Amino acid sequence: MGRTFIDYALLESFPADSFISKKPFPWHDFHRVLTPEGFAALSESFPPLDLFEQHSGMERVYGQRPHNRYYLAYEQSVYARNRADEGQGTIRHAELPAVWQAFMDELATSEGYLNFIKRLFQVSEFAVRYAWHVGVTNSEVSPHVDGAPKIGTHIFYFNTSADWKPEWGGATLVLGGKRTPAMNPDFDAFVSVEAAQIVDNRSFLFRNGEHSWHGVKALTCPAGSSRRLFNVIFEFPAGTQPRAASRLNAIKKLFRRRDAAPAGM
Numbered sequence: 001m002g003r004t005f006i007d008y009a010l011l012e013s014f015p016a017d018s019f020i021s022k023k024p025f026p027w028h029d030f031h032r033v034l035t036p037e038g039f040a041a042l043s044e045s046f047p048p049l050d051l052f053e054q055h056s057g058m059e060r061v062y063g064q065r066p067h068n069r070y071y072l073a074y075e076q077s078v079y080a081r082n083r084a085d086e087g088q089g090t091i092r093h094a095e096l097p098a099v100w101q102a103f104m105d106e107l108a109t110s111e112g113y114l115n116f117i118k119r120l121f122q123v124s125e126f127a128v129r130y131a132w133h134v135g136v137t138n139s140e141v142s143p144h145v146d147g148a149p150k151i152g153t154h155i156f157y158f159n160t161s162a163d164w165k166p167e168w169g170g171a172t173l174v175l176g177g178k179r180t181p182a183m184n185p186d187f188d189a190f191v192s193v194e195a196a197q198i199v200d201n202r203s204f205l206f207r208n209g210e211h212s213w214h215g216v217k218a219l220t221c222p223a224g225s226s227r228r229l230f231n232v233i234f235e236f237p238a239g240t241q242p243r244a245a246s247r248l249n250a251i252k253k254l255f256r257r258r259d260a261a262p263a264g265m
Contacts, residue, residue, distance in 0.1 A: 005038035005103050011116040019120050019205075024176030024213070026120070026152075027206035029196040034156065038103070039201040043158045045097040046228055047072055047132055053079075053089030062183035065142040074104070074130035104130070107232060117234060121151050121207055126234045135170070135227035141216035143175055143185050145208065151234040152207040157198035158228040164199050168221040171195035172204050175213040187217060198227065 010033060019026050034042070052070035060066065071079070077090045093101060107113060108128070118124060135141075146153070155172065164170065177191025187193065190213065196204040206212060219227055 003038065003041075003099075003102055005034055005042070005106055006110065006113055007032060007035055008112040011112060014116070014120075016119045019207075020122065024174070024192070025207060025209055025211045027174055027196070027204065027212075030203045030205060032201045033203045034201055036201065039158075041099045042103060042230075043160070045099045046158050047091065047096070047100070049134060049226075051088065051091055052132070052134060060142075060144070060184075064144055064184040065140060067141050069139050069141075070134040070136070072132040074132075076129070077131075078129070117152075117154070120205065121234065123151060123234075123236075125237055125240070126151055127237050129233050129235065131231045131233065133227075133229050133231065135216070135219050136225075137221055137223060138218050139216075139227065140218040141172075141214075143187060143190070143213050143215040145210065145212050145214075148208075149235045150208040151236055152205065153234065154232040155204045156230045156232070157202050157204070158230065159199045161199050163225065164221070164227070166199075168225070169217050169219050170198050170221075170227045171216070172198070173215055173217065174206075175215065176211070178213060185213075187215065198229070 010030075014028075019028050022028070032039075049070060052072045054069075055066070055071050056068045057066050058068075071077075071089055073079070073090045075090070075092060080090065093104060096104065107130075117126070159170070172195070173187065174194040174196060175187070175190040175192070176194075178185055178189060179191065180189045182189070196202070206214065216227075221227070
C-alpha cells in the first residue's frame with residue numbers, strides 16, 4: 001500500500017453525537033486529520049496560482065458582498081456553462097502533482113474516510129466535488145449559508161504558522177443567532193461568533209442547513225501572502241434532496257424573488 005494521508009485512528013475515535021448535536025449547526029475544527037507527512041507534502045505541492053481563475057465582483061443571490069478569491073476546480077467547474085468553457089480554473093487528475101493525485105485517489109476510494117462522512121452527516125450516499133481556493137489581501141467571504149444541494153463541506157487549510165500570522169485574519173467564523181431576517185447580513189448581525197483556526201494542519205467540517213451561517217472577514221495579509229485551502233464538497237445525489245434541504249431551497253427562492261438579484265455561486 002502507498003502513502004496514507006489521513007489519520008484514520010482520529011476519524012474512528014471522533015464521537016459523532018457531539019458533532020450532530022452541536023449548535024448553531026453541526027461543525028468541528030479538526031487538528032491533524034492529515035498525517036504530518038501528508039500535510040507537508042500536499043502543502044509543498046499546492047497548485048500554483050497561475051492555474052486558478054480570479055473571481056472578482058461576481059454577483060451573489062441575495063446581494064451579499066462578492067466572495068473575491070482565486071478558484072480552481074477539479075475535473076469540472078460549477079462556474080463553466082459546459083466543458084468547452086473550461087480552461088484556466090479547472091484541472092484534470094492527470095495534470096495534478098503526483099502527491100495530489102494520490103490524495104484524491106485516497107479521498108475517493110477510502111472506506112474509512114467515506115464512512116466517517118456518512119456517520120457524521122447521517123447519509124448513506126452522496127456526490128462529491130472538489131475545489132481549491134486562494135485568498136489574498138482584502139479577500140472576504142461574506143456571511144452566507146451554502147446552496148441547498150450541499151450536504152456539507154470538509155475544508156482542508158494549507159497554511160502554517162511560518163507563512164500566516166493570526167493578526168491577518170483568515171479564520172472561518174461560525175455564526176449563530178442571526179438577528180435579522182435578511183439573507184445578506186453582516187458579521188455584526190449575529191449573536192455568537194466562533195472561529196475555526198486555519199494554520200498547522202487544520203480542517204473544518206460542517207453540515208449545511210438553514211442555520212449554517214459562516215464567513216471569513218476581509219484578509220489583511222500583505223502582498224505575496226495568501227490563505228490556501230482545499231474543499232471537499234458533499235452534495236445530495238440528483239433527485240434525493242430531503243425535506244429539510246428542500247425547505248432551505250424554498251426559502252432561498254423566496255428571497256431571490258424578493259430581492260430580484262441575479263443568481264450567483
